[in-house]
Amino acid sequence: MQIIACVKRVPTTDAAVSVTPDGKGLVTDGLPYMISFYDEIALEQAVQTKEALGGEVTVLSLGPASGSKEIRECLAKGGDKAVVLTDDEWMTRDARATAKALVAEIEAQGADVVFMGKVATDRDNASVGPMVATYLGWACVTDVVALELGEGGGTAKVETEAGLETLEFSLPAVITTGKGLNEPRYAGLKGIMAAKKKPLEEKTPELEANQAMVASLAPPPPRKEGRLVSDVNELIDALRNEAQVL
Amino acid sequence: MxxxxxxxxxxxxxxxxxxxxxxxxxxxxxxxxxxxxxxxxxxxxxxxxxxxxxxxxxxxxxxxxxxxxxxxxxxxxxxxxxxxxxxxxxxxxxxxxxxxxxxxxxxxxxxxxxxxxxxxxxxxxxxxxxxxxxxxxxxxxxxxxxxxxxxxxxxxxxxxxxxxxxLGGEARVRVTAIEAAGEAKLDVAEAPVVVAGGRGLGSPEGFQIVEALADAFGNAAVGASRAVVDAGWRPHSEQVGQTGKVVSPQLYIAIGISGAIQHLAGMRTSGTIVAINKDPDAPIFKVADYGLVADAFEVVPQLTEAVRAIKSQS
Incomplete structure (x- = not known):
């Protein structure tokens, strides 16, 4: 089975992020990065799928050339090879342009299944997976928390407002991964050593223009100063008479 | 347009x-x-x-x-x-x-x-x-x-x-079953009131006071911090924050949640924020409209009784 795991390099979830003085960009100097939380789950699912069904896992990322440390880690965790579509503007590339760059590479590589996180924890679009599938004309299941793959198709469970839904889908497919699908492994020493010899190719993709322009970026507006209350009665009174939410 | x-x-x-x-x-x-x-x-x-x-x-x-x-x-x-x-x-x-x-x-x-x-x-x-x-x-x-x-x-x-x-074209994905989420359970992203708990509750059983308070409101969902979801105390569907759900209820009550940066990111646009925590230095108090420095197991049941009384009058 040809398996692709799409991953994105994003600021770590515990990083404080600030806006540049012109209000148009993010301060990236010294910003710590990680592979997006849900993409780690996607990579793990890709490796487990290979372990169960055989095949090869290609790690695919749109990102900076300098991000290869994070991509090497994906190879240490079980990816067989990696392709980085280099884009120094990767963090502000819109969902459509990102999806189309990935689609071109997925078509060139060929695949039976593509895994990616349900959302990248930087731009929070949660769009690239279903967009890639739609451009390819493939099936897509999103925010998957349980999965069975077989010949030509699979079954997935997803959590929705209605409850836990079971979905049947055909292959090829794009599967976006939710928390709980698996426990991503750590890279072992053996994996880290092996990763140094695995192929990591950087390519310059053809990128379409964004369909979004940044008008302004800002830190979240400060909340109005709160106060301490001394007991439950004072709290109830404040919620009823000041905030009027009770 | x-x-x-x-x-x-x-x-x-x-x-x-x-x-x-x-x-x-x-x-x-x-x-x-x-x-x-x-x-x-x-x-x-x-x-x-x-x-x-x-x-x-x-x-x-x-x-x-x-x-x-x-x-x-x-x-x-x-x-x-x-x-x-x-x-x-x-x-x-x-x-x-x-x-x-x-x-x-x-x-x-x-x-x-x-x-x-x-x-x-x-x-x-x-x-x-x-x-x-x-x-x-x-x-x-x-x-x-x-x-x-x-x-x-x-x-x-x-x-x-x-x-x-x-409609036409190929159906590549079909829903074959839905296990309902139980009796009309509100989703944490949808509920007008969220009562959320964190590690300060000490154990999964500690969430009983959170559930009781949510129940007293009648229109509240239970939320959880990442720490307690990762510890397996609560399901991921309840997690509020950067790797969970971003919520904006009219009222958000954080109980025993210290307020890690990724949690604050997920709830700071809520209408009114109440924080109940033993630690007066907990970062959650910085975004709270009303803070109560207290033992949750003492004050949350009191709050539940008071809310229940108000709701039964209205």
Whole structure:
């Protein structure tokens, strides 16, 4: 089975992020990065799928050339090879342009299944997976928390407002991964050593223009100063008479 | 941009509030709205949707996102609309990117404001789960967006013109079963009140006081910090924060939650925030409107009794 795991390099979830003085960009100097939380789950699912069904896992990322440390880690965790579509503007590339760059590479590589996180924890679009599938004309299941793959198709469970839904889908497919699908492994020493010899190719993709322009970026507006209350009665009174939410 | 197609989810014979909020967002931005809906019961709902026109997608299989996305995009083109909106619900988040791709448009997900400045649209949404607020100008041929739940006022009214559009194409994904989430459980992203607990509760059993308080409100959902979800005390569906859900309820009560940066990002746009924590230095107090430095096991039951008493009077 040809398996692709799409991953994105994003600021770590515990990083404080600030806006540049012109209000148009993010301060990236010294910003710590990680592979997006849900993409780690996607990579793990890709490796487990290979372990169960055989095949090869290609790690695919749109990102900076300098991000290869994070991509090497994906190879240490079980990816067989990696392709980085280099884009120094990767963090502000819109969902459509990102999806189309990935689609071109997925078509060139060929695949039976593509895994990616349900959302990248930087731009929070949660769009690239279903967009890639739609451009390819493939099936897509999103925010998957349980999965069975077989010949030509699979079954997935997803959590929705209605409850836990079971979905049947055909292959090829794009599967976006939710928390709980698996426990991503750590890279072992053996994996880290092996990763140094695995192929990591950087390519310059053809990128379409964004369909979004940044008008302004800002830190979240400060909340109005709160106060301490001394007991439950004072709290109830404040919620009823000041905030009027009770 | 004058016309927007808005996808309407419905349940039990009426439109979901989150979909009416998406309609409200479109109308507030000055758009004429065409509602699109599908599935069993759509006929009964269509006339009660506050839009200029409703189009029912007919003839497809049991809900298939492939068929519905293609159908919605066809309606956008057939009606000469400038774009498409849906609520950022589970279904909307799954459907909207597919519609956008059919229109070769990007998607503005989980918007918190849609306004106009002169002839230009301005969209506000959060990056990094709310650490940065981005105001963006859409520049594509079609404007496609989803609206964050509980942020926009719901549209009201009805509609007089109801049309149909046939669904076709391949259904690559089918829903084969739904295990209901129990007795009318509110989703943490949808609920007007969220009572959330953290590691300060000490154990999974500690969440009983959180559940009791949520129960007393009647319209509250239980939320959880990442720490307690990772520890397996609570399901991920309840997690609030950067790797969980971003919520904006009218009232958010944080109990035993210290307030890690990724948690604050996920709830700081809530209407009123109450923090109850033993540690007076907990960062959660920095975003709280009302802070109570106390032992949760002492004060939360008192709060529950008081809320229950008030709710029984009203």
């Amino acid at each position: 004058t016309t927007l197609v808005v996808f309407i989810e419905h349940t039990g014979g009426s439109a979901r509030r989150s979909s009416l909020e998406a309609l409200g967002a479109a109308q507030a931005a000055g758009a004429t709205c065409i509602a699109v809906l599908t599935g069993p019961g759509a006929d009964g709902v269509a006339g009660n949707i506050p839009a200029a026109k409703a189009v029912i997608l007919t003839g497809g299989e049991a809900y298939s996102p492939d068929q519905v996305a293609a159908g919605v995009a066809e309606v956008v083109r057939a009606q000469g609309a400038g774009g498409f909106l849906a609520a950022a619900s589970s279904l909307g988040r799954d459907l909207a990117p597919r519609v956008a791709a059919h229109l070769d448009a990007t998607l503005f997900s989980d918007c918190t404001a849609i306004t106009t400045e002169g002839d230009e649209l301005r969209v506000t949404r959060s990056w990094l789960a709310g650490k940065v607020i981005a105001t963006l100008t859409p520049t594509g041929e079609f404007f496609c967006a989803t609206t964050r739940l509980n942020v926009f006022p719901a549209a009201e009214g009805s509609c007089t013109e109801v049309g149909e559009h046939p």
